[in-house]
Amino acid sequence: MSFDPGDPEFIADPYPAFAALRATGEVHHHDGLGLPVAVSHAACSAVLRDRSLGRLWTDAAPVEAFTAFNLLHRNSLLESEPPTHTRLRGLISAAFARGHTERLRPRVEALAERMVATLADRIAADGSADLIEHLAAPLPVEVIGELLGVPEEHRPRLRPWSNAIVKMYEYDVPAPVADAAERASREFADYLGELADERAVSPQADLISDLVAVRAGTDRLTRDELVATAVLLLMAGHEATVNVIGNGVLALLRHREQWDRLVADPALLPTAVEELIRFDAPLQLFERTAIAPVTIGGHRVAAGDKIAALLGAAGRDPLVFPEPDRLDVGRSPNPHLGFGAGIHYCVGAPLARVEVGAALRALVIRVPGLRLLGVQRRSEFVIRGVRSLLVA
Template identity: 60%
Template structure:
């Protein structure tokens, strides 16, 4: 398909990267699903159509190795074996195995530890700020907590934990459009180092299992599968699962923490409302995820021709759900551009939907409630110290720096 029409949204426009929501509103008013020549895919702008993209079984996650394959060996390995890039029956088998390991109480086991860590991190920020100096809440807390939680979950030794976020940061930059060769090379290097590290960790857990998730993933078996070769995770699947948990798990939490705190600072009435009613916190987290989605775009591929929002997505074509646009759809959300921490119902789709709904969503909610709960509990006042700095990427939406003055 070719067209001379301007694209429905320019993802390279710095103004769109800074604030995509006005452009989403204009596009939604034109048509629910539109073709983007530059990206070579369809974009679904409305809640109904984005939801259909995520749920329609004819629209699958069809992984194709990045070419040239010899240049992206490790990057391709960690995606070819990822649950996020699989469809049933492989997806069903892998998700059941991972869910079985998660079901051993890992999330609830960590809840008190996460809450205490959040308090310690906030206390450190408060001491440094003392109601006078702005401190970067992103570096001092939002980036620290989820990496520490995933590392604790997986049983990564404390000395190795500083390795994790740089690897993850480099890998996820491959999901952006308009990448440079240097970005691609850095992603492949990070993937290779991460894979090698986790193979060593898995070998350690085989020899000396513990109570961590890696040990349980090594040992878990799927009783519903009779073929021995399919009864447990392969090593490549196990390594890939650990990388996915870190990349997807912490990137989303970091960015909800940053985007959400900025939204509260820019809406002091809602911040005061949350201080006055801490029981509102679970509802508030859902609204912060809706208001400024940490993941803006999620692609699927048509396995047959699919009618969607008045358009035909032909077999083999890609279509992307624009999650941030769907979460601001006035057909579903009253006054969608307003931040309302008591919004209910709130069918936001930042965690996805359908078979690929985020498997780490319960853990992310624990982390986010601990983060915002500690910020409210350990401070009497929060205010923006100077303008925040946003990361220049569209797909994974987040801040690079959030300077805040915290008063004890």
């Protein structure tokens, strides 16, 4: 019993396959992916939290063809373990702690309202519009641009760079796609390095300036670490937020009673955000490598071997979530693993919640009669999202 991550039917709805696997065990070896996958909430949580498992970066090969891509990941918070991770997280968290989420909240809300107004105008003029094009995709790019201090005229470059790089996280990546990821990595790293150099001379009220300035005694981020951090924030913040909004609005419009419930009571928005992340996870798979032998869900993982947590499967575990296939915008408690767990818990989670909440609030207030006309899913498995969402 397994699943084909390239099967369009599986991509459309992977959750029945996950349920079938979970019914026969918490961990299964997947021959196609070449590693065991955890499908229960408990096993996935163990994969993310157990310190016998870590994020051990292995360079993309051939190394000489992926110089920039590998450099970004060798210096990334996400791809490091203690003591390096402890040092990086301390410095990055100190920079984030300078009030960036609250600084951006009014701007995020204003951006969401403006974009939803544009969406509504397009619907009024044409009868329909693509919610991804007019809201889900541009909102996080603008927010990350504001966060990092990227000038507005340069922000259109951010989304193509992110889209190209994250395709390397799928399996069996075609050579042209891999080449595009390396090219995007190099261009993005060069751009952010130049921006960091400018901020070192002329600091502003942005995260790049704070990352340049942050210190722990005499320790500071190297230029490569700073660039890798900024790239990680864009890719994680952009991709996750786009897909939570896209997947989430799709789920709400397919479960009309929950959309109507949110329209009637916007106070449910905080729990709705968590539920949408649980119900259709934007990141479906997250790998760990065994630093020492460990047993997860009855499955022995030898030192040096990999295991993956299927986060989408964890979110539908009936032992943790009553009626897991039912969307419930008031669900509480909601211990989903959408932002990870353990030492690699997403540092940008508070900002992501602000963005998704602002988008939903603007939608339910401005276009309460929104309805679904059509959807086109992305073909990738690991990064789960919607390519277009036609609404009226």
